[in-house]
Amino acid sequence: xxxxxxxxxxxxxxxxxxxxxxxxxxxxxxxxxxxxxxxxxxxxxxxxxxxxxxxxxxxxxxxxxxxxxxxxxxxxxxxxxxxxxxxxxxxxxxxxxxxxxxxxxx
Numbered sequence: 001x002x003x004x005x006x007x008x009x010x011x012x013x014x015x016x017x018x019x020x021x022x023x024x025x026x027x028x029x030x031x032x033x034x035x036x037x038x039x040x041x042x043x044x045x046x047x048x049x050x051x052x053x054x055x056x057x058x059x060x061x062x063x064x065x066x067x068x069x070x071x072x073x074x075x076x077x078x079x080x081x082x083x084x085x086x087x088x089x090x091x092x093x094x095x096x097x098x099x100x101x102x103x104x105x106x
Contacts, residue, residue, distance in 0.1 A: 009073065016069035024064040030055065 028038055041051050071077070 012069050012072050016066060016073055019062055019066035019069060023059065023066050026055075026059045026062060030059075 037055075040047055042048065
């Protein structure tokens with residue numbers, strides 16, 4: 001029976017390979033069908049507005065997942081330092097200046 005860390009590492013490797021295969025599949029599909037891709041992407045209208053954006057989104061998502069798990073498998077993670085918030089300086093409260101009332105003394 002493996003330890004928890006071994007299972008986590010195997011899971012990360014599997015996800016890395018899955019996202020890598022997905023990314024390679026997307027790139028292969030786009031470059032293998034360049035003619036069809038160009039035909040539909042340059043039609044104009046709704047095709048030109050959505051197809052390139054969706055394609056870029058899916059490739060970026062799969063490539064980002066692959067890259068994330070790749071660095072985790074390599075053991076490189078972001079530093080987890082706490083961000084210190086600057087203490088806001090208290091603004092002085094503007095108070096009314098109390099002035100003595102003029103009085104008539106006779």
